[in-house]
Amino acid sequence: MIIGGGEDRTDDKTVLTRFVEMAGGAECRFVVITTASRVPDKVWEMYDTAFADLGVAARKHLHLDSRADANNRELVAEIEQADGIFMTGGDQKRLMAIIGGTLADEAMHRALIERGAVIAGTSAGASAMSNHMLADGKTDLHPEKGAVHLGAGLGLINRVVIDQHFSQRHRLARLLTVVASNPHLLGIGIDEDTALIVTPGSGIEVIGDGAVTIADGRDTITNIADLPQHGCPELIDVRLHLLPSGSRYQTGEAPAPLAHFMHIVTHRNTLS
Amino acid sequence: MIIGGGEDRTDDKTVLTRFVEMAGGAECRFVVITTASRVPDKVWEMYDTAFADLGVAARKHLHLDSRADANNRELVAEIEQADGIFMTGGDQKRLMAIIGGTLADEAMHRALIERGAVIAGTSAGASAMSNHMLADGKTDLHPEKGAVHLGAGLGLINRVVIDQHFSQRHRLARLLTVVASNPHLLGIGIDEDTALIVTPGSGIEVIGDGAVTIADGRDTITNIADLPQHGCPELIDVRLHLLPSGSRYQTGEAPAPLAHFMHIVTHRNTLS
Numbered sequence: 001m002i003i004g005g006g007e008d009r010t011d012d013k014t015v016l017t018r019f020v021e022m023a024g025g026a027e028c029r030f031v032v033i034t035t036a037s038r039v040p041d042k043v044w045e046m047y048d049t050a051f052a053d054l055g056v057a058a059r060k061h062l063h064l065d066s067r068a069d070a071n072n073r074e075l076v077a078e079i080e081q082a083d084g085i086f087m088t089g090g091d092q093k094r095l096m097a098i099i100g101g102t103l104a105d106e107a108m109h110r111a112l113i114e115r116g117a118v119i120a121g122t123s124a125g126a127s128a129m130s131n132h133m134l135a136d137g138k139t140d141l142h143p144e145k146g147a148v149h150l151g152a153g154l155g156l157i158n159r160v161v162i163d164q165h166f167s168q169r170h171r172l173a174r175l176l177t178v179v180a181s182n183p184h185l186l187g188i189g190i191d192e193d194t195a196l197i198v199t200p201g202s203g204i205e206v207i208g209d210g211a212v213t214i215a216d217g218r219d220t221i222t223n224i225a226d227l228p229q230h231g232c233p234e235l236i237d238v239r240l241h242l243l244p245s246g247s248r249y250q251t252g253e254a255p256a257p258l259a260h261f262m263h264i265v266t267h268r269n270t271l272s
Numbered sequence: 273m274i275i276g277g278g279e280d281r282t283d284d285k286t287v288l289t290r291f292v293e294m295a296g297g298a299e300c301r302f303v304v305i306t307t308a309s310r311v312p313d314k315v316w317e318m319y320d321t322a323f324a325d326l327g328v329a330a331r332k333h334l335h336l337d338s339r340a341d342a343n344n345r346e347l348v349a350e351i352e353q354a355d356g357i358f359m360t361g362g363d364q365k366r367l368m369a370i371i372g373g374t375l376a377d378e379a380m381h382r383a384l385i386e387r388g389a390v391i392a393g394t395s396a397g398a399s400a401m402s403n404h405m406l407a408d409g410k411t412d413l414h415p416e417k418g419a420v421h422l423g424a425g426l427g428l429i430n431r432v433v434i435d436q437h438f439s440q441r442h443r444l445a446r447l448l449t450v451v452a453s454n455p456h457l458l459g460i461g462i463d464e465d466t467a468l469i470v471t472p473g474s475g476i477e478v479i480g481d482g483a484v485t486i487a488d489g490r491d492t493i494t495n496i497a498d499l500p501q502h503g504c505p506e507l508i509d510v511r512l513h514l515l516p517s518g519s520r521y522q523t524g525e526a527p528a529p530l531a532h533f534m535h536i537v538t539h540r541n542t543l544s
Contacts, residue, residue: 141439141463142483142516167413170442176514191413211414211504221527232483232516237529240512242448244414244504255493257509 004190005123023084036090087125179217276462277395295356308362342374359397451489
């Protein structure tokens with residue numbers, strides 16, 4: 001479950017409610033990883049209240065403040081036993097610097113693949129889910145060569161780059177910068193209080209308040225490779241898809257222009 | 273010459289300089305139509321100064337404040353003799369209510385087609401150039417059924433809808449609303465201080481500070497027809513093109529995904 005940040009935590013809680021349901025309901029075990037945040041206790045308090053409101057009894061705070069924490073078997077056991085794992089916002093680079101390649105990282109992959117646990121990430125936690133992560137980037141009116149930097153993410157999902165707070169912060173130009181420079185990666189922009197639910201091997205669904213934007217640059221003709229830094233590229237033939245809340249497709253049943261996206265997100269693949 | 277509004281009038285004057293050059297240079301006759309504006313004298317003063325700075329001696333102000341004015345042969349003669357005709361910003365509905373279907377309207381068409389005069393429109397003057405004109409519309413984060421209204425424009429260019437102040441006012445969502453509802457029309461978004469130069473039968477060029485965005489919805493799969501008013505449509509496969517300043521193509525030489533756009537804008541056609 002990839003959440004675009006700013007999901008409602010006090011009123012209707014559409015996104016968090018679905019997260020609890022998908023993980024198996026209020027009786028299941030939930031863990032909240034606040035490693036991305038500089039104010040982990042404050043963030044935890046917010047989610048603690050929200051999950052308590054949703055009837056969740058077994059809720060744990062895992063800050064994992066260092067790589068030693070992220071390799072601590074006792075702490076990692078919380079991930080190994082969780083049905084629902086939630087990564088909060090903050091800074092995705094901080095999240096990766098601390099848990100990338102640790103036992104905690106491994107435990108999340110196993111939880112998803114072997115046990116079918118539900119992993120949710122919001123804001124920075126959403127960006128960190130892909131193998132190639134949008135680490136930072138200028139939000140400007142136009143795409144700009146060199147304005148966006150990728151980093152290594154968790155690789156829970158591959159061949160995509162995820163951006164969040166997407167419509168609210170007008171981030172299409174920076175997502176177009178990514179796909180112009182990396183046409184083998186699909187750009188996914190997720191709005192606030194909106195989630196893209198990916199069920200491996202099965203399908204996708206968009207829930208919440210906004211929409212998911214997909215930018216497919218595989219056939220795009222661009223001069224970006226030949227531009228100087230900070231130049232604005234010409235882009236011809238970017239395929240754009242907008243999936244508002246309520247969009248829902250099973251693998252194999254989506255319209256043809258979505259087939260590649262569906263394949264990429266619902267199948268595990270070894271290509272980065 | 274279709275200008276996205278806010279073109280520089282005091283410093284480098286890139287766009288206005290090119291307008292003067294295209295019309296044949298400072299010795300030619302220029303007329304400024306301020307009908308769209310509620311403060312025509314103020315707007316005229318600004319362009320009067322700008323064109324004087326560019327060495328233009330024969331510069332005339334045509335406010336055309338009523339349909340009687342727009343059918344007044346003496347006033348219309350100014351258009352008939354002009355090498356460069358410039359329509360200012362304001363409200364495109366006001367412009368059309370006053371000059372649509374008048375002798376002034378006819379004189380502009382003849383000037384363009386028979387004499388090869390240069391017609392420029394900025395902001396409201398740009399929107400009014402197409403046959404189907406973006407009359408008004410909500411600028412929101414997402415496309416929305418019913419949020420944009422088209423009206424009848426001058427038809428100096430057909431099968432397109434032109435929006436202006438495009439990147440600066442984050443108007444992609446409203447342009448997508450237009451192409452989702454009217455897939456036979458191409459959406460053209462022009463940034464401030466930026467112009468799309470269309471040379472009939474010959475080619476296109478983008479000049480100025482920003483870019484021109486083209487949204488092609490001919491192959492888009494959407495549920496907009498079945499949505500209630502104000503619903504956010506699903507859009508699958510919108511073809512997006514971004515042509516930054518400096519982009520320049522001759523008819524027949526543009527990359528294949530631009531061929532339809534090139535044909536539409538450089539050829540006169542009777543289809544609306």
